[in-house]
Amino acid sequence: MYENTTNALGQPIGFPLPDWTGAKRPPKIPIEGRFCRLEPLDPARHAGPLHEAYSEDREGRVWSYLPSGPFETADAYRTWLEGRVTGDDPVCHAIVDRASGLPMGTANYLRIDPQGGSIEVGSITYSPRLQKTAAATEAMYLMMRRAFDELGYRRYEWKCDSLNAASRAAATRLGFTYEGLFRQATVYRGRNRDTAWFSIIDREWPARRAAFEAWLAPSNFDADGRQRQALGALIDAHRS
Numbered sequence: 001m002y003e004n005t006t007n008a009l010g011q012p013i014g015f016p017l018p019d020w021t022g023a024k025r026p027p028k029i030p031i032e033g034r035f036c037r038l039e040p041l042d043p044a045r046h047a048g049p050l051h052e053a054y055s056e057d058r059e060g061r062v063w064s065y066l067p068s069g070p071f072e073t074a075d076a077y078r079t080w081l082e083g084r085v086t087g088d089d090p091v092c093h094a095i096v097d098r099a100s101g102l103p104m105g106t107a108n109y110l111r112i113d114p115q116g117g118s119i120e121v122g123s124i125t126y127s128p129r130l131q132k133t134a135a136a137t138e139a140m141y142l143m144m145r146r147a148f149d150e151l152g153y154r155r156y157e158w159k160c161d162s163l164n165a166a167s168r169a170a171a172t173r174l175g176f177t178y179e180g181l182f183r184q185a186t187v188y189r190g191r192n193r194d195t196a197w198f199s200i201i202d203r204e205w206p207a208r209r210a211a212f213e214a215w216l217a218p219s220n221f222d223a224d225g226r227q228r229q230a231l232g233a234l235i236d237a238h239r240s
Contacts, residue, residue: 002203023114023152026091031142034216035135038107038142043083043091046103047078050094053104053127062125065164067188069125088112090123095130095139104130107139109147116162117154117202119147124142124167134216137231140174141212148205155201162194171198175208177237205239 007013031038039046051074063069071077073225083183085092090110094103112119121143130136147153158176160167172178176198185195187217198209211234215218 005132020117023119023154025088025111025112025114026119026146027146028091031093031146033135033138035133035138036098036142036180037096037217038093038139039096039103041094041106043078043081043085045049046094046122047081048074050103050106050127051077053102053129054125056128058060059228061150065167066123066125076179092123093143095126095135097130097135102129105139107134107143109143113159117152118157119151119153119155120157120159121147122159134221134225134227135176135210138216141209141216144200144205144212145209148202155199155204156205158198159195160198162196164196168196168198171196173232175204175211176200177204211235211238 002015004012004015004021005236023228030040045197051071054070054077057070061072061203062216068080069077070082076240081092084090089112090108091112092108093106095105095107096103106123107121108123110120110122120142126136144156147156158167158171158174162168162181168178177200178198181201182197184192186193211231215229222228
């Protein structure tokens with residue numbers, strides 16, 4: 001089904017997609033999970049509590065590999081967000097903790113290409129309250145699930161500064177495949193960026209989905225909320 005073929009001249013060509021009609025654009029509606037809910041980002045509602053959550057990051061580490069931030073005031077952050085949420089790309093989400101009802105981070109769909117079937121997750125800003133929690137992982141699963149299962153994308157991308165070790169490790173843990181390095185891809189904050197590319201494609205998604213669902217299952221957490229099996233181990237198990 002996925003084998004490349006040749007044309008009448010014997011030249012190699014990609015495998016045929018006779019039924020491909022394109023993917024859908026992401027809707028601006030919530031995605032519900034057990035630990036978190038992803039809401040369309042609303043600067044009026046979300047900027048204040050998000051800025052408060054980010055303020056716990058005293059050194060501004062969350063912004064180190066992003067082109068903007070940190071923001072000195074909630075008003076400055078709100079003004080910046082207002083310039084981000086008006087169009088169809090990116091599609092911005094606030095990650096809301098279900099227990100507290102407070103937004104604790106953001107993540108966006110961007111570089112959205114329905115015709116080619118490719119979409120990227122990016123601008124991921126996790127406050128200290130969200131980092132290394134079940135909600136942090138679930139948010140990424142929910143966005144993948146919408147992209148593949150609801151919208152029909154073939155390719156789901158993750159890109160980061162090659163020096164961002166935490167982002168590279170997160171991509172690997174979440175089941176992305178490293179594809180290579182785009183050298184001198186851009187300039188931001190007055191410095192060079194080599195960009196590391198990762199992806200998950202549609203034929204890999206069923207195994208990734210099974211691993212995420214096994215990790216997120218209540219039985220995978222003890223009474224203190226500690227995981228019993230690591231996500232990486234479950235992804236490796238579902239690859240075989």
